[in-house]
Amino acid sequence: MQECGKVYAVERNPEKLEYAKKNCELYGVDNVEFILGDALSPETRDKLSDSDIIFSDPARPLTEKERTLDNLEPPITELIKLYSGITKGLAFHAPPQMPPERIGLDCEKEYMSLNGQLNRLTLYFGDLKRCERSAVVLPGNAYLPSSDASAIETGGISEYVYEPEPSVVKAGLLGELAGTISGSGNDIYFYTGNERRTLLTSSSLIESPFFKDRYRVAGKTLMDISKIKAILAAGKAGKVVLRLDVAPDKYWQVRNELEKGLTGSKSLHLFGFGDEVIVCEKIKD
Numbered sequence: 068m069q070e071c072g073k074v075y076a077v078e079r080n081p082e083k084l085e086y087a088k089k090n091c092e093l094y095g096v097d098n099v100e101f102i103l104g105d106a107l108s109p110e111t112r113d114k115l116s117d118s119d120i121i122f123s124d125p126a127r128p129l130t131e132k133e134r135t136l137d138n139l140e141p142p143i144t145e146l147i148k149l150y151s152g153i154t155k156g157l158a159f160h161a162p163p164q165m166p167p168e169r170i171g172l173d174c175e176k177e178y179m180s181l182n183g184q185l186n187r188l189t190l191y192f193g194d195l196k197r198c199e200r201s202a203v204v205l206p207g208n209a210y211l212p213s214s215d216a217s218a219i220e221t222g223g224i225s226e227y228v229y230e231p232e233p234s235v236v237k238a239g240l241l242g243e244l245a246g247t248i249s250g251s252g253n254d255i256y257f258y259t260g261n262e263r264r265t266l267l268t269s270s271s272l273i274e275s276p277f278f279k280d281r282y283r284v285a286g287k288t289l290m291d292i293s294k295i296k297a298i299l300a301a302g303k304a305g306k307v308v309l310r311l312d313v314a315p316d317k318y319w320q321v322r323n324e325l326e327k328g329l330t331g332s333k334s335l336h337l338f339g340f341g342d343e344v345i346v347c348e349k350i351k352d
Contacts, residue, residue, distance in 0.1 A: 074099045075115050077106050107141050112149055120156035120195070121146070127162055134162040136170065143172075147192065157192035167200050167239060179203040180234035183279045188237075202234035202277070209276035211235060216242040222256030224287060225270040228338075228347060229255070230279040236265050244277050259340045264310060266338060266345070282347035285335060290342045296325060298346045303331030311339030 076099050078084040084103055091099050104111040106123065115121065123146055125139035136143050143159050150157060163185050167176045175196040179187040180203070191197070200213040219241040235244055241257060245267075248255045258268040272281070286298035299307065307325045309318060325337075338345040 071098060075102055075118065076100070077102045077104060077111055077115070079103065079105050105141075107145055107149060109149075112153065115150070116153050118150075118154050120158065121150045121154050122158045124160040134165050136161060136165075136172075143190070147172075151193070155193040156195045158195055159190045159192075161188045161190055163188040163237070166237065175199065175201060176238065177201045177203060178234035178238045179205060180232045180279075181205045183232070185233040185237060200238040200240060202232065202238045202240050204232050204234060204276055207276050211238075211240050211243055211247070211277055213238070213240060214243055214246070216246045218242045219245040219255070219257040219267070222258065222268060224258055224284060224345065225256075225268045226284055227269050227272055227350075228258060228282050228284055228345065229267045229269070229273070229275075230282075231265055231267060232277050232279050235277050236260070241265075241267070244275070247277070248273055248275060259343070261340065263312070264338060264340075272350070281350040281352075282336060283350055285346040285348055287343065287345050290339070290344055292324060295337065295344055295346065296328070299325065299329055299335055300331070302333060302335050302346065302348060304333050304335040305329050305331045306334040308334060308336045309339075310336055311344070 076087055078087060081103060084101055088101055091097070102111060102114055123141070123143070125141055125143060128138050131138055139161070143161070146159070147157060161170070163178060165188060170176055170190065172190065173192070175191040175198055177189045177191060178185065178201070179189070198212040198214070202211045203209065231241065231244060235241065245255050253269060253271055253273050255267050255269040255273060258266045260266060285302040288294040288298060307322055309322055313321050333348060336347045336349060338347065
């Protein structure tokens with residue numbers, strides 16, 4: 068807000084508006100005009116008629132079967148109808164769990180991950196729109212826009228595997244990610260993935276701000292405890308990190324069974340995809 072000449076803050080709850088005032092005082096921000104009112108009222112709209120950008124972070128229901136834009140308060144579609152005539156720049160926060168195909172609006176869908184976790188979805192309209200989909204990774208502020216990149220190829224598992232940042236996966240930008248890497252003379256392929264985890268693979272060790280983690284492959288097998296333990300022992304494992312679809316109440320039972328008898332000093336990660344298990348050692352930066 069300190070980079071703006073003037074900011075309007077609209078809130079219909081008097082108590083929350085007072086909190087906002089106190090926060091601005093605390094941080095020495097004095098360029099905000101506070102408006103007690105409903106953002107969907109014509110009276111409030113008239114007060115914001117000289118705004119260059121309208122931004123809203125609508126409230127989300129505490130519980131709902133499926134995250135949708137229609138359940139936000141105030142609804143984004145209603146705000147667009149009311150304010151698109153006074154500004155060419157509109158931006159909204161939306162539930163980050165929503166995939167881009169469920170957002171039937173002409174806007175940029177920007178997914179943000181923070182410290183390896185999906186954190187935010189921002190929708191940009193009008194002059195603020197730069198592309199159809201994008202991913203931002205924090206810290207570091209790496210930005211990956213959508214393009215006409217070809218879908219990433221599927222290949223057999225190689226020496227290294229990578230977890231792409233969740234914002235890249237959610238935005239459907241694996242092809243764009245591969246394009247940034249191929250430009251450096253390296254090749255990377257999609258190995259396998261589902262809604263909970265995705266792995267890319269390559270024969271050479273690659274760096275990218277759009278990787279959550281990098282691993283060296285120790286082995287691959289079916290879901291067979293004895294075969295998994297053999298790979299763990301050969302990899303000098305002492306501890307195991309499970310990235311499998313295991314019921315929460317069974318997690319420690321499975322982990323203790325796998326770690327029993329291990330005498331190594333390494334922590335190895337087990338990625339599970341159906342009946343397939345990939346044993347990996349995380350590469351520390």
